[in-house]
Every structure is written in C-alpha cells, then in structure tokens.
Amino acid sequence: MHSVFRRACLALVFGAAPLPAATLYQHATLLTLAAGADTAIADGFMLVADDGTIAALGAGGGDASPAVVAAQKSPGFATIDLQGKIVMPGFVSGHSHLWQSAFRGITPGSELPAWLDALHYTYGGFFGPGDFGAFTRHGAYDQLRHGVTTTYNHSHFIGRSFENYQEQLTAELTVPQRFIFSWVNDPSADDATWRARLKPVLAQVEPRADHALLGVAINAIGIFREPGYLTRELALAKELKLGTQVHFLEASVSQESDRASWVRFKEAGAVYPGISFAHFIHTDDTIVREAAAVGAAMIWNPLSNGRLGSGLAPIEKYLAAGLRVGMGEDGQASADISDPFENVRFGLYALRIRRENAGGLQPIDVLRLHTLKTAEVFGVQRWIGSLEPGKFADFLVVDPGEPGTGAIWDVPATIVFACSSRNVAAVYVGGRKVVEAGHVIGLDAAKLENEVATRITALRVRATAAKANGATRPLH
Ligand SMILES: [Zn+2]
CATH class of the missing domain: 2.30.40.10 (Urease, subunit C, domain 1)
Incomplete structure (x- = not known):
C-alpha cells in the first residue's frame, strides 16, 4: 500500500x-x-x-x-x-486494571479482601453496556496523561456477559496508549470456545509504531477456582505461546494459605518463564529461589500495595536472587493517581524506610524497572522501554x-x-x-468525565436496588 x-x-x-x-x-x-x-x-x-x-x-x-x-x-x-x-x-505499567479508574477513593480504610467486596462484588455484576468501555478509556487516558505510554491491562471478567467483557479491549483500541491485553477466559466456556474467542484478538496484535495492541497474554484466575482450571489456562497459554500473569501473595492476611498454593502453581505448570506474578510480596526463600531459577518475573506495585496496606515486596532481595522485576501502576481504585513518578519515588522511599539507609536501589534503577525492565518481562523490549x-x-x-x-x-x-x-x-x-x-490532544476530557459520572450514578442505583431486593448476581 x-x-x-x-x-x-x-x-x-x-x-x-x-x-x-x-x-x-x-x-x-x-x-x-x-x-x-x-x-x-x-x-x-x-x-x-x-x-x-x-x-x-x-x-x-x-x-x-x-x-x-x-x-x-x-x-x-x-x-x-x-x-x-x-x-x-515513556513509562511501562506491568500491571493495571484500567476500568477501575472510575472508582478512586473507594473504601479507603480497607485491605484487599474488603476492598474487593466493596468494588468487584458490589458493582461488578451490575455493569451495563458501555460501562466497561467508558471506564477503560478513562483509565487509559489518565495513564497516558501521566506518562505511561504502554500498559499491561489485566482485564476482569466481572460484569454480565462476554460482550461487556470485550469492551475493555475494544475501548483501548480507540486510545493512543500502547497496550498488552491480559485476557481472561470466560469461566463458563469450554476450551474450544476459549480458543475461538482468542483467535480474532491475536490476529489484531501487530507491533507497529502506530498501532496500539502490542501483545496478548493470559490473566490466569484458576488458582482461585476449582482444581484443574489453572492447568487448562496454562495449557492454552503455552499452546499459543502467550505469557501469563496472576495475582499472587498480595494481601497480608492470606499470606499463609497463598504460600501453600505454590505447590499447586508448580503442579499446573505455572512456574515457567512466561509467568509474571503481580505483587508477590509475602514470599519465602523457596518460592523466590524456584521462581528465579525458572526465569519467572514479578511486578511491583508500590502505590497500590501502600494504599491497601498489603506490604512491601523485598525488591532488592529479588534482584539479588536473579528474579526478573518490573513495575506496575495497578488499577486506579487502589493506586488512585496513576502517576509513575510518584510510583517510583514512593517505592524507592519505602525500601529506604525499611532499610534505614540510602543504599540499595537508586533513582536510575527504579526508572529502568518502570520502563525497560517491565518491557523485558513481557518480551516487548525490542519495540519499547x-x-x-x-x-x-x-x-x-x-x-x-x-x-x-x-x-x-x-x-x-x-x-x-x-x-x-x-x-x-x-x-x-x-x-x-x-x-x-x-x-x-483531541480528547474532550469534560465529556468523558460527565459520561463516567452518569454511568457511575446509574450503576449505583442498579446495585442498590438489587441489594434491596435481596438479589445477587453470580460473579466470575
Ligand atoms: Zn491487580
């Protein structure tokens, strides 16, 4: 042409x-x-x-x-x-949930479990058509404005339907922020449907300077579900040569049972070079050693981990062990301002507070973690970082x-x-x-703010009315 x-x-x-x-x-x-x-x-x-x-x-x-x-x-x-x-x-966020941009400041005194209750399990089932799309655009533009030029959007399959879910992908294609889409396989669908739905998405991946979709990965949720589910997810990821990301060792309160699930990760084949663990705070020496040995990676989200009181990952220990480390903004409902400058500054200060000295990581190191090193985690350093x-x-x-x-x-x-x-x-x-x-440039920001506010008002009405009627909607 x-x-x-x-x-x-x-x-x-x-x-x-x-x-x-x-x-x-x-x-x-x-x-x-x-x-x-x-x-x-x-x-x-x-x-x-x-x-x-x-x-x-x-x-x-x-x-x-x-x-x-x-x-x-x-x-x-x-x-x-x-x-x-x-x-x-431009900064690279290695772990984000863009749709959460519409929920900043929610439940400020809660750790992860109660925060999930207040957000995902209160509103997720009542998203209407267009909500995911508008909220995702809001999050993507916000990150872009703060200097995040590529984001790893760890999407969620909350909401009512596959069509609603997909809005997280299609919305991002309209925003000039580059992204890797972390895809959730519909828990109610079989393997053949998983493959059929992923195929057209993979066809849209094209590393090109003027194209937003840089890659696709699997958001594995099986560790939180019935035995065998994670194995199915990993089999698909490996068959399609896709990376996988999973939330792991985030909340302090569940750290003991989380650590115990390491065996299940290994059994499911999830400890492989393509996996990145989001948060990965409350590890033990065995987990660090085995993850590093296989070439796995972790994504550090200091603002979110601070906001939710999750804890501080021992980043310097990870780097010394040879673990690959990237940085993420996480969603804006737990890192309420998606400012990567604040993310690197707060993260570095938090490490120094714990060390009680200024050795260890330096400014150049955290900048590289939030750019090139994060790109390397996803194998896209040839193009960005x-x-x-x-x-x-x-x-x-x-x-x-x-x-x-x-x-x-x-x-x-x-x-x-x-x-x-x-x-x-x-x-x-x-x-x-x-x-x-x-x-x-070219965005009517006030119009988008109004749209998000209107949608949130309607969402709250739906969720409140349903709760008053005693209705609950099963959530994924
Ligand atoms: Zn997350």
Whole structure:
C-alpha cells in the first residue's frame, strides 16, 4: 500500500492525526535508559523517522549523523529545540486494571479482601453496556496523561456477559496508549470456545509504531477456582505461546494459605518463564529461589500495595536472587493517581524506610524497572522501554523548569526525587504527540468525565436496588 495512504488509514485506527514527517529533536538532555546507559547525554539529538521509530540519537546536534542528513531532504522534515528539557522513554505499567479508574477513593480504610467486596462484588455484576468501555478509556487516558505510554491491562471478567467483557479491549483500541491485553477466559466456556474467542484478538496484535495492541497474554484466575482450571489456562497459554500473569501473595492476611498454593502453581505448570506474578510480596526463600531459577518475573506495585496496606515486596532481595522485576501502576481504585513518578519515588522511599539507609536501589534503577525492565518481562523490549534506534518513538518531554525544580545535580535524581507528572510537557507515542501540558490532544476530557459520572450514578442505583431486593448476581 502506498505509504501516505497507508499512514492515513492507520491514523483512523490509532487516533486522531496522521504520523508526522521525520523530526529532529535537538539540544535535549537525553536519558535513554538503554542497558548500561546510566548517565544522561547533556546536549543530545534524537531523530524520529516518519514511520514513528527512532532512527538515530546521540550527543550533539545530529548534523554529522548520516540518518539526519538523509532525513533533512525528506518532505516536511522538522526540527524541534528541546533546550532545558529532559527526554526519556515513556513509562511501562506491568500491571493495571484500567476500568477501575472510575472508582478512586473507594473504601479507603480497607485491605484487599474488603476492598474487593466493596468494588468487584458490589458493582461488578451490575455493569451495563458501555460501562466497561467508558471506564477503560478513562483509565487509559489518565495513564497516558501521566506518562505511561504502554500498559499491561489485566482485564476482569466481572460484569454480565462476554460482550461487556470485550469492551475493555475494544475501548483501548480507540486510545493512543500502547497496550498488552491480559485476557481472561470466560469461566463458563469450554476450551474450544476459549480458543475461538482468542483467535480474532491475536490476529489484531501487530507491533507497529502506530498501532496500539502490542501483545496478548493470559490473566490466569484458576488458582482461585476449582482444581484443574489453572492447568487448562496454562495449557492454552503455552499452546499459543502467550505469557501469563496472576495475582499472587498480595494481601497480608492470606499470606499463609497463598504460600501453600505454590505447590499447586508448580503442579499446573505455572512456574515457567512466561509467568509474571503481580505483587508477590509475602514470599519465602523457596518460592523466590524456584521462581528465579525458572526465569519467572514479578511486578511491583508500590502505590497500590501502600494504599491497601498489603506490604512491601523485598525488591532488592529479588534482584539479588536473579528474579526478573518490573513495575506496575495497578488499577486506579487502589493506586488512585496513576502517576509513575510518584510510583517510583514512593517505592524507592519505602525500601529506604525499611532499610534505614540510602543504599540499595537508586533513582536510575527504579526508572529502568518502570520502563525497560517491565518491557523485558513481557518480551516487548525490542519495540519499547528505552530510547534506542529501531524502537518506537514513545517518549516523554520532561520540563524540570515547569514547575521549577531548581538546578539539576543528577538527572535521574531530578526525575525521581524532584519531578512529578506535572513536569511532563509532552507525551509522544510512535513519534506522534498525544499529550501536551497535561491534556490529551483531541480528547474532550469534560465529556468523558460527565459520561463516567452518569454511568457511575446509574450503576449505583442498579446495585442498590438489587441489594434491596435481596438479589445477587453470580460473579466470575
Ligand atoms: Zn491487580
């Protein structure tokens, strides 16, 4: 297909505007977060090709780069001066439930079990058509605005039907945030139906700079269900070569019985290189050793773990044991502001509070955990997670001068200790600017807020009326 026509068509799928022409970003402080690149380039350039990938980057203005020289001759070529700004990769959330964005602040004094009662088991059964879609869009735009350019959406099969469930996927396809969809197999369906429903979803996966769906994984729920269920889920994941994620060792109160289920994980084949354990807080030495030995991963969600009083995962111990670690925002009903800057800062501080010293993880480490390392957990580091030639141009322009943070002594420390998402001047996905000064370009944010508020009001009425009638709806 002719490239201009193709780009215009893809723009209809991916968002509002076609990809821009090749663009040279100059005079930026570049923090690429590539492996081994622990210091920033003080005055650097980054060339983004017209296909939305990074063509070249390095120190200086780029005039000596053959790629820049070639791009300068292309139609529409543009140069943007980023003097005083920091350019870094977009954050990657390794564990999120986007639909929960509509439920912030809910049941503030509860740990996980009562929180689940107040949220999933109170409202989940009463979602109407369009609710999952609107709430998911709300969550995705919120993450994007805060600098999360790729999210792992661990979807939920609460709600009334498969059609309702699927809204979590279709809604995200309308948002320019890249995502990996963590798919729940309908508990009431058989294996053949599982396969038939997954097939068209897998067909939509295409790692391309201007396409949102980067991958599909399995959200395994079998450990919470009857024997054999987890085995079915893992068999399907392995047959289709998909990763798997599962909530494990989150709440403190259930840690003993959770740890006891490790044997069941092993029996079901769930301890394999494709699995990532969300939270993984209350481990013992055997679990850590066996998980690390097989190449499994965990996703650390410090804001959510703090909010729900779940506990603090021993991240430094995990890294020393060779366990792969990524970071997640979790849902906005348990990490009520999806600010990755706050997530890395709070996480690092929490570790230091427990250590009672400032050794261990450093700002560069938590930034890399929330970007490249999370991408590596899902095997998508070829496309995202750091700024390197050939990867998608998913990046943040951080302005440490607005709000002002003073002099810069150490770039990673300025980002982690002194900046928040208020310092995000712009967010780019696949070379296209999607957020400017905190606002998603082309989004009628007030309209979406109104829609979500109206839907929540109606949902509460339905749930309250049903409860008054003594009705309960079985939940998955
Ligand atoms: Zn979760």
